[in-house]
Amino acid sequence: MNMQNDLLLRAARGEQVERPPVWLMRQAGRILPEYRAVRAKLSGFVELVQTPEKACEVTIQPVDLLGVDAAIIFSDILVVPEAMGLPYELIEKQGPFFPETINRESDLQRLHTVEPEEDLKYVMDAIRLTKKELNGRVPLIGFAGAPWTIFCYMIEGKGSKAWAGARRMLWEEPEMARTLLTMITDATIVYLKAQIKAGVDLVQVFDSWAGILSRDLYMEFAMPCMKRICDEINEVPLTVFAKGGNHFLKDLATLNCDTIGLDWNIHPQTAREIVGNDKTLQGNLDPSVLYGSHDEIRKRTKEMLKHFGGQQHIANLGHGVYPDIDPEKVKTFIETVKEWK
Amino acid sequence: MNMQNDLLLRAARGEQVERPPVWLMRQAGRILPEYRAVRAKLSGFVELVQTPEKACEVTIQPVDLLGVDAAIIFSDILVVPEAMGLPYELIEKQGPFFPETINRESDLQRLHTVEPEEDLKYVMDAIRLTKKELNGRVPLIGFAGAPWTIFCYMIEGKGSKAWAGARRMLWEEPEMARTLLTMITDATIVYLKAQIKAGVDLVQVFDSWAGILSRDLYMEFAMPCMKRICDEINEVPLTVFAKGGNHFLKDLATLNCDTIGLDWNIHPQTAREIVGNDKTLQGNLDPSVLYGSHDEIRKRTKEMLKHFGGQQHIANLGHGVYPDIDPEKVKTFIETVKEWK
Numbered sequence: 001m002n003m004q005n006d007l008l009l010r011a012a013r014g015e016q017v018e019r020p021p022v023w024l025m026r027q028a029g030r031i032l033p034e035y036r037a038v039r040a041k042l043s044g045f046v047e048l049v050q051t052p053e054k055a056c057e058v059t060i061q062p063v064d065l066l067g068v069d070a071a072i073i074f075s076d077i078l079v080v081p082e083a084m085g086l087p088y089e090l091i092e093k094q095g096p097f098f099p100e101t102i103n104r105e106s107d108l109q110r111l112h113t114v115e116p117e118e119d120l121k122y123v124m125d126a127i128r129l130t131k132k133e134l135n136g137r138v139p140l141i142g143f144a145g146a147p148w149t150i151f152c153y154m155i156e157g158k159g160s161k162a163w164a165g166a167r168r169m170l171w172e173e174p175e176m177a178r179t180l181l182t183m184i185t186d187a188t189i190v191y192l193k194a195q196i197k198a199g200v201d202l203v204q205v206f207d208s209w210a211g212i213l214s215r216d217l218y219m220e221f222a223m224p225c226m227k228r229i230c231d232e233i234n235e236v237p238l239t240v241f242a243k244g245g246n247h248f249l250k251d252l253a254t255l256n257c258d259t260i261g262l263d264w265n266i267h268p269q270t271a272r273e274i275v276g277n278d279k280t281l282q283g284n285l286d287p288s289v290l291y292g293s294h295d296e297i298r299k300r301t302k303e304m305l306k307h308f309g310g311q312q313h314i315a316n317l318g319h320g321v322y323p324d325i326d327p328e329k330v331k332t333f334i335e336t337v338k339e340w341k
Numbered sequence: 342m343n344m345q346n347d348l349l350l351r352a353a354r355g356e357q358v359e360r361p362p363v364w365l366m367r368q369a370g371r372i373l374p375e376y377r378a379v380r381a382k383l384s385g386f387v388e389l390v391q392t393p394e395k396a397c398e399v400t401i402q403p404v405d406l407l408g409v410d411a412a413i414i415f416s417d418i419l420v421v422p423e424a425m426g427l428p429y430e431l432i433e434k435q436g437p438f439f440p441e442t443i444n445r446e447s448d449l450q451r452l453h454t455v456e457p458e459e460d461l462k463y464v465m466d467a468i469r470l471t472k473k474e475l476n477g478r479v480p481l482i483g484f485a486g487a488p489w490t491i492f493c494y495m496i497e498g499k500g501s502k503a504w505a506g507a508r509r510m511l512w513e514e515p516e517m518a519r520t521l522l523t524m525i526t527d528a529t530i531v532y533l534k535a536q537i538k539a540g541v542d543l544v545q546v547f548d549s550w551a552g553i554l555s556r557d558l559y560m561e562f563a564m565p566c567m568k569r570i571c572d573e574i575n576e577v578p579l580t581v582f583a584k585g586g587n588h589f590l591k592d593l594a595t596l597n598c599d600t601i602g603l604d605w606n607i608h609p610q611t612a613r614e615i616v617g618n619d620k621t622l623q624g625n626l627d628p629s630v631l632y633g634s635h636d637e638i639r640k641r642t643k644e645m646l647k648h649f650g651g652q653q654h655i656a657n658l659g660h661g662v663y664p665d666i667d668p669e670k671v672k673t674f675i676e677t678v679k680e681w682k
Contacts, residue, residue: 028669085398099387159502161502161664162660164628164629164663164665167629167632168629168632169630170632171629171637172629199510211585211606214441214606214629215608216608216626216627217629244552244585244606246588246606247587247606247607247608264555265552265556265585265587266588267588286555286558287503288508288511288512288555288558289512291509291511291513292513319503322505324509
């Protein structure tokens with residue numbers, strides 16, 4: 001099927017584009033009243049994720065309502081630990097919670113390998129349905145959490161600022177940590193491959209808690225997992241986003257990926273100097289700019305676009321859009337990118 | 342009074358030292374069973390902070406028990422907003438909570454200027470008592486939160502990952518934000534001056550949430566406050582620690598301070614290149630290293646010391662010591678610094 005708008009794919013492959021493509025992390029979600037209306041009819045987030053028709057509907061909403069250049073399948077990084085044997089709940093205003101966690105070697109026996117078309121069939125169905133409904137209008141992005149980030153949740157069972165328990169495991173039980181990280185990596189690879197088979201056009205790996213690791217620890221424990229994923233996924237372009245990981249950006253640039261996502265704590269030109277010219281960069285407007293006036297949003301977005309230079313760039317925020325942002329402000333961000341020359 | 346061990350002060354002033362001084366953020370606290378014993382007899386953390394004899398006792402514990410080269414007065418950065426008119430509670434396992442917060446212009450009327458010898462007399466008494474009890478053995482460090490970090494708590498009322506509400510205020514109500522930041526800065530300056538008058542030998546300003554701000558926002562809102570504090574406090578050496586703020590380290594290096602604290606997300610030599618040769622650097626071992634074996638701790642501590650080079654360096658962790666660290670591991674860290682040549 002011909003892609004009517006393939007800006008994202010061309011930019012990811014480093015090909016010439018008329019203007020940078022634009023999408024937002026968490027574009028399908030609470031910012032849209034239309035999303036909240038769908039969710040209000042269900043028992044909660046997890047039911048929405050597990051109901052392909054509804055997941056498809058909210059995935060496409062930002063394409064119709066905001067005019068982004070890509071859809072990203074509505075799902076959660078925590079479906080992987082769930083598929084491995086550790087179910088989670090999402091507690092309103094608190095975040096994810098795992099009733100059971102991994103604390104000792106014997107806990108690993110509770111985990112099993114992942115068969116995406118069985119354990120995660122609802123994601124695969126949502127992808128197939130979304131591809132059909134999108135009908136080639138824009139590319140569909142698939143995603144997974146990075147093994148380190150998934151490891152954090154599996155050890156600690158809920159959000160944390162310092163993830164000291166997960167880091168403690170790296171020092172006290174390094175072999176067990178490596179075993180678990182390998183199990184997560186295996187699951188992530190088959191999951192991403194299944195998403196690609198189901199139809200996604202690009203995949204992104206989110207290492208949301210990369211920033212808590214020293215470069216030493218990241219290189220020792222997390223990087224080998226990222227390297228395996230990047231080496232084994234070759235069917236579509238791959239984006240690595242290691243939030244807070246600018247202190248090992250030079251190392252990330254050695255990965256066999258196409259695009260590197262950037263948070264807002266680095267200047268685009270600094271990032272380009274560190275990464276070199278072989279990768280596309282994605283990001284990186286401070287998400288709080290969207291609290292500013294429409295004029296401020298236009299000004300800061302244009303500055304960002306100028307610093308990235310127009311090519312090998314996918315415009316995005318430096319993190320997910322905050323749920324209380326006015327959709328009109330999001331539109332101003334998107335339109336500013338679209339009008340930029 | 343002669344200081345028997347003035348390594349910290351000499352290192353902070355950039356003078357030649359036999360070896361780097363060493364202390365730890367949160368050295369007086371839950372890592373020590375002796376601290377937990379003192380606290381168990383009181384109603385909680387806030388009573389401990391407000392009882393000078395007890396605050397003095399736990400301040401001196403790490404000098405006696407761990408052998409650090411400095412004491413830091415046992416207190417909390419949130420005593421300043423409390424003194425300004427916003428009381429806080431510390432909820433076990435959750436963190437600080439402010440029943441009232443600042444949401445609109447009229448809320449500012451609830452706040453007042455701070456008279457340290459009245460509103461914060463318990464801190465001043467604790468400092469005087471501790472100076473007497475220390476009897477010149479090691480310097481005593483005073484401290485305050487940076488205005489941006491205090492602002493975050495006054496707006497949001499409790500801990501947050503993204504501090505989106507505080508950042509929203511910067512965009513939507515910039516004049517009100519500036520007014521509040523100025524009020525906090527005024528209070529911080531009189532508070533630090535009072536601590537110095539009461540006897541502290543060095544002061545540290547903790548910008549714990551610096552890392553959530555883009556360089557643009559930090560420069561616009563937070564930096565002018567830091568500049569005023571650094572320009573007005575000249576009586577003793579001053580340390581600025583902006584956690585997560587490595588993306589504006591070059592700017593922090595322009596401040597009129599003596600020492601810059603570093604988190605563990607920057608290589609010591611990179612920091613030295615960025616900061617130049619005019620400042621002492623403090624830090625920056627990954628706190629999770631203390632979960633490692635004694636051998637690992639010695640190895641990683643020696644590497645860090647080598648990278649800092651022995652002069653213009655105050656050895657510390659890159660953040661506060663985690664409460665579940667074995668005190669014997671802390672001692673290994675401290676002894677490794679003391680034995681280093």
